[in-house]
Amino acid sequence: MLLRHTSKEVKEREGLTINPAKTCQPIGAMYAALGIHGCLPHSHGSQGCCSYHRSTLTRHYKEPVMAATSSFTEGASVFGGQANLLAAIDTIFAVYDPDIIAVHSTCLSETIGDDLQQITKKASDDGKIPDGKYVIYASTPSFVGSHVTGYANMVAGMANQFAESTGEKKSQYNMIAGWMEPSDMREIKRLAKEMGINIVLFPDTSDVLDAPQTGKHVFYPKGGTTVAELKSSGDSLASFALGSISAEPAAIALEKKCKVPFETLDIPIGLSATDRFIMAISKMAKIEVPDEITAERGRLVDVMADMEQYLHGKRVALFGDPDQLLPLTEFLLDLSMKPVHIVSGTPGQRFDKEMRVMLEKRSPETKFKSGLGADMFLLHQWMKNEPVDLLIGNTYGKYMARDEDIPFIRFGFPILDRIGHSYFPNIGYNGSLRLLEKILNVLMDRQDRDALEEKFELVM
Numbered sequence: 001m002l003l004r005h006t007s008k009e010v011k012e013r014e015g016l017t018i019n020p021a022k023t024c025q026p027i028g029a030m031y032a033a034l035g036i037h038g039c040l041p042h043s044h045g046s047q048g049c050c051s052y053h054r055s056t057l058t059r060h061y062k063e064p065v066m067a068a069t070s071s072f073t074e075g076a077s078v079f080g081g082q083a084n085l086l087a088a089i090d091t092i093f094a095v096y097d098p099d100i101i102a103v104h105s106t107c108l109s110e111t112i113g114d115d116l117q118q119i120t121k122k123a124s125d126d127g128k129i130p131d132g133k134y135v136i137y138a139s140t141p142s143f144v145g146s147h148v149t150g151y152a153n154m155v156a157g158m159a160n161q162f163a164e165s166t167g168e169k170k171s172q173y174n175m176i177a178g179w180m181e182p183s184d185m186r187e188i189k190r191l192a193k194e195m196g197i198n199i200v201l202f203p204d205t206s207d208v209l210d211a212p213q214t215g216k217h218v219f220y221p222k223g224g225t226t227v228a229e230l231k232s233s234g235d236s237l238a239s240f241a242l243g244s245i246s247a248e249p250a251a252i253a254l255e256k257k258c259k260v261p262f263e264t265l266d267i268p269i270g271l272s273a274t275d276r277f278i279m280a281i282s283k284m285a286k287i288e289v290p291d292e293i294t295a296e297r298g299r300l301v302d303v304m305a306d307m308e309q310y311l312h313g314k315r316v317a318l319f320g321d322p323d324q325l326l327p328l329t330e331f332l333l334d335l336s337m338k339p340v341h342i343v344s345g346t347p348g349q350r351f352d353k354e355m356r357v358m359l360e361k362r363s364p365e366t367k368f369k370s371g372l373g374a375d376m377f378l379l380h381q382w383m384k385n386e387p388v389d390l391l392i393g394n395t396y397g398k399y400m401a402r403d404e405d406i407p408f409i410r411f412g413f414p415i416l417d418r419i420g421h422s423y424f425p426n427i428g429y430n431g432s433l434r435l436l437e438k439i440l441n442v443l444m445d446r447q448d449r450d451a452l453e454e455k456f457e458l459v460m
């Protein structure tokens with residue numbers, strides 16, 4: 001009973017967050033930067049921030065995550081970190097030889113008022129950026145937003161700082177990945193190939209954070225979107241932004257800079273969101289959906305229909321990131337389950353609106369909160385007052401699941417105590433089938449565990 005002090009009585013809180021359902025902006029910026037080939041993320045702040053961000057990503061992916069830091073000490077904290085960043089850019093290109101340095105700010109450098117645009121321009125003017133190399137930046141103050149907004153800011157920075165319009169369109173579409181796993185990005189590429197369209201996927205952490213063991217250490221793995229691809233995104237026919245919070249800002253930047261029209265879609269988690277994703281490609285590119293994808297859909301629908309009796313009416317609490325919670329909640333409703341409590345620490349009026357519209361139509365009794373005060377403590381209180389059959393969320397949910405003795409599925413970021421999330425997709429029809437399998441397994445395991453001997457069935 002590690003959370004035994006969680007009380008049932010819910011009180012309004014304004015100035016206190018307990019067990020936040022989010023983490024800090026630079027983690028998202030660092031993750032996005034790793035999705036560019038040959039990129040070294042750089043944290044403009046103190047060493048402690050950078051260590052925390054690297055260690056969280058390393059624990060989630062079980063891969064060594066490299067990043068540099070401006071190593072603020074007392075002097076930089078008072079007078080600003082320009083000198084530190086300029087020295088860092090010199091050292092990084094000389095010693096680590098990346099193609100790109102992707103700088104993100106931190107609470108400290110933002111509070112001082114360091115201007116990354118001005119400092120990176122000075123680095124360029126002073127000749128510190130070798131020919132053919134780049135320094136990009138994103139502002140990621142962590143006293144606002146979350147890891148999701150940090151990710152969105154860095155991805156928008158990629159579009160802003162790399163995309164070029166030559167005036168000649170290429171036969172390709174931009175696929176702007178919202179926050180998803182390397183396995184999901186790999187699945188997006190597979191689905192696009194099946195559909196027969198050329199895409200520029202960015203960022204792309206597949207083959208970076210799920211790189212195979214070869215016996216040799218490489219500082220910059222073969223994966224990641226290349227600079228040439230990022231530049232060419234300005235000549236694409238259109239963009240698909242997968243996630244209104246984490247991907248749409250980059251699509252807007254591309255439209256403004258290079259006049260590339262865009263469509264915003266949910267991350268394709270579950271049946272309905274994947275249907276919309278596939279149909280949007282089909283419509284935009286004027287192509288028929290291939291038989292193989294129709295068959296994948298059919299397999300998912302078949303399992304949904306076969307197993308409905310184990311899912312119907314099961315009550316679920318979930319917490320996590322906005323762009324994942326929306327399609328995940330929709331998928332639970334498609335499975336005839338009951339999302340009872342939903343919490344996201346990431347603030348955002350757009351997300352609130354989209355979630356409320358969906359819930360009003362399909363599940364008006366669901367409790368939902370995001371942003372300030374939407375933390376895991378509140379979710380736990382809600383669960384104590386109105387119990388659920390299943391909890392879905394990141395690793396930190398295990399404490400609540402243990403206290404309440406309910407099945408738990410790890411989903412989202414971070415997952416520190418299991419593997420699989422970076423290797424097996426949760427998106428598309430196949431990924432949704434895997435997610436459905438996980439849901440069924442934990443519910444049926446619980447049924448087996450609790451069954452009386454005379455009701456303990458071999459075939460369920």
Ligand code: SF4
Pocket residue numbers: 024025026045048049052106107108142143
């Ligand atoms: S919240 Fe701010 S101070 Fe804390 S690790 Fe993140 S950037 Fe650093």
